[in-house]
Amino acid sequence: MEKFDAIVIGSGQGGNPLARKMAENGWKTALIEQRQMGGTCINDGCTPTKTMIASARVAYLVAHSEDWGINNQGYTIDMAAVMGRKEEVVLQFRNNTTRALQKAGVSIIYGSAAFSGIKTINVALHDGDIMELTAPNIFINTGAAPFIPDIPGLRDVPYLTSTTLLDMHAAPPELIIMGGSYIALEMAQLYRRLGSNVTIIERSPRLMSKEDPDVAAVLKNMMEAEDIQVITSADIEKVMIVDGHLHVEVKTGSTSLTITGSHILVATGRQPQTATLQAEKTNVTLDAKGYIQVDEQLETSCPGIYALGDVKPGPAFTHISYNDHLLIYKNLFEKAELTVRTRQLPYCMFTDPQLGRIGLSESQARLEGYPIKVARIGMDRVARAIETGETQGFMKAIVHEHTGQILGVSIIGTAGGEIMSILQMAMLGGITATQIRDMIFAHPLYAESLNNLFMSLEK
Ligand SMILES: Cc1cc2nc3c(=O)[nH]c(=O)nc-3n(C[C@H](O)[C@H](O)[C@H](O)COP(=O)(O)OP(=O)(O)OC[C@H]3O[C@@H](n4cnc5c(N)ncnc54)[C@H](O)[C@@H]3O)c2cc1C
Numbered sequence: 001m002e003k004f005d006a007i008v009i010g011s012g013q014g015g016n017p018l019a020r021k022m023a024e025n026g027w028k029t030a031l032i033e034q035r036q037m038g039g040t041c042i043n044d045g046c047t048p049t050k051t052m053i054a055s056a057r058v059a060y061l062v063a064h065s066e067d068w069g070i071n072n073q074g075y076t077i078d079m080a081a082v083m084g085r086k087e088e089v090v091l092q093f094r095n096n097t098t099r100a101l102q103k104a105g106v107s108i109i110y111g112s113a114a115f116s117g118i119k120t121i122n123v124a125l126h127d128g129d130i131m132e133l134t135a136p137n138i139f140i141n142t143g144a145a146p147f148i149p150d151i152p153g154l155r156d157v158p159y160l161t162s163t164t165l166l167d168m169h170a171a172p173p174e175l176i177i178m179g180g181s182y183i184a185l186e187m188a189q190l191y192r193r194l195g196s197n198v199t200i201i202e203r204s205p206r207l208m209s210k211e212d213p214d215v216a217a218v219l220k221n222m223m224e225a226e227d228i229q230v231i232t233s234a235d236i237e238k239v240m241i242v243d244g245h246l247h248v249e250v251k252t253g254s255t256s257l258t259i260t261g262s263h264i265l266v267a268t269g270r271q272p273q274t275a276t277l278q279a280e281k282t283n284v285t286l287d288a289k290g291y292i293q294v295d296e297q298l299e300t301s302c303p304g305i306y307a308l309g310d311v312k313p314g315p316a317f318t319h320i321s322y323n324d325h326l327l328i329y330k331n332l333f334e335k336a337e338l339t340v341r342t343r344q345l346p347y348c349m350f351t352d353p354q355l356g357r358i359g360l361s362e363s364q365a366r367l368e369g370y371p372i373k374v375a376r377i378g379m380d381r382v383a384r385a386i387e388t389g390e391t392q393g394f395m396k397a398i399v400h401e402h403t404g405q406i407l408g409v410s411i412i413g414t415a416g417g418e419i420m421s422i423l424q425m426a427m428l429g430g431i432t433a434t435q436i437r438d439m440i441f442a443h444p445l446y447a448e449s450l451n452n453l454f455m456s457l458e459k
């Protein structure tokens with residue numbers, strides 16, 4: 001049995017920087033990965049999707065170039081080039097990750113890890129051997145994988161997940177998407193722009209159902225403006241193949257529909273990758289859904305074993321996994337007393353235009369009884385948006401009525417995530433709505449309209 005100071009299971013967005021820093025601090029560190037370095041974000045998630053979304057946006061701009069007074073003679077999509085570009089960026093990020101870990105002296109072990117005892121791990125190596133490891137400090141960063149709901153017929157058809165869709169070398173002619181949240185909306189617009197006919201089928205009454213109704217309404221308009229069919233309040237009753245074509249039987253209210261298509265993408269959420277970890281051999285507790293339970297400092301019920309990223313309950317974003325590593329690292333090596341309780345939770349959905357979000361939504365703030373004022377301005381009143389011809393969406397900020405502090409932000413519009421981040425900084429620094437109303441921003445930035453956003457409170 002080989003002894004280490006630290007073992008990281010999974011090359012996720014928290015595990016990689018943590019392994020590197022521990023090794024740089026002199027800890028003998030092993031990182032075990034069963035697939036590819038870089039985990040979901042680099043290989044199947046953020047990096048490939050955002051790279052392809054960039055190609056899809058170019059296709060959209062070329063298709064609509066006449067709106068900006070530019071005529072063109074038509075265009076074709078070179079899917080091999082789109083995929084090649086995506087694969088190059090993924091490879092670059094994956095190789096950078098591997099190099100950084102190797103440089104720091106991390107022992108990278110390719111194989112599938114499972115606990116064999118409290119602080120001991122067996123790795124089923126890719127060559128068929130078993131390697132035994134032990135360490136006083138173990139960090140579980142095994143992430144999540146697509147959740148496939150139990151719908152009659154679904155498992156009998158060749159359904160796609162976000163991972164397998166990204167491996168297709170042609171856009172599906174008719175793509176049915178189950179789900180109406182992050183993955184569904186980003187993929188719907190991406191593949192529509194690459195030539196697919198797309199139908200979204202969402203169980204909740206609206207898209208992105210955790211967001212405010214006005215946000216969901218803009219998202220629905222955005223999808224429909226690109227001829228993406230959106231069906232909400234939908235119960236999928238059955239999936240089958242008829243004459244080589246997919247049929248999805250849907251009930252919405254009292255109406256029954258059959259949606260047909262060539263491909264179906266299941267985007268109904270993700271589940272933690274803990275099934276093969278054999279956590280029962282340690283004192284690590286899982287919840288009913290298989291997530292690893294942690295305290296506010298991300299330590300599991302077994303002292304010395306921590307969990308980072310999507311494998312624990314809570315928001316599943318790359319930046320959260322990354323911040324998990326920072327919290328653990330600072331607590332272990334710098335004697336900080338950081339907890340997850342007070343940290344900010346920004347996020348951005350990369351539809352075009354983007355949805356940038358942080359803090360309380362308007363509905364949440366009202367439900368929780370905060371005394372609030374709502375600042376709101378349509379993007380069609382933002383000078384920069386009018387000039388660039390991209391006026392979909394709005395900026396909205398939830399402001400505490402008495403203190404002027406910003407409690408939450410929803411920006412749906414071009415550069416929505418970037419504008420949200422400006423207000424995130426204001427929230428962190430305690431800068432009030434009035435201060436931002438009167439601040440000088442360079443003209444004519446999108447940010448300049450933050451003046452007008454907070455002027456709307458005076459009306
Ligand atoms: C299509 C898509 C798009 C996304 N876009 C965004 C985005 O734009 N922004 C954003 O913030 N988030 C996005 N996400 C979410 C983001 O990818 C995850 O939150 C992020 O990757 C965090 O992952 P992690 O650190 O928990 O682990 P992961 O990155 O999931 O890595 C876990 C690793 O552990 C390995 N592993 C699992 N079990 C074992 C085992 N037993 N032994 C050894 N290795 C094991 C896995 O192979 C994997 O490589 C997206 C996700 C998807 C699917």
Ligand SMILES: NC(=O)c1ccc[n+]([C@@H]2O[C@H](COP(=O)([O-])OP(=O)(O)OC[C@H]3O[C@@H](n4cnc5c(N)ncnc54)[C@H](O)[C@@H]3O)[C@@H](O)[C@H]2O)c1
Pocket residue numbers: 149151178179180181182183184186201202203204208209234236267268269270315316317347348349350
């Ligand atoms: N830009 C980003 O940050 C980004 C992008 C992609 C993914 N992600 C992360 O990946 C995770 C997974 O994303 P996701 O969109 O798959 O999951 P999700 O959990 O956000 O949404 C799943 C959606 O599927 C719907 N649904 C569930 N069962 C259904 C059914 N039987 N029929 C129809 N609809 C059904 C739900 O109502 C929900 O709207 C998210 O937690 C997100 O944090 C983030």
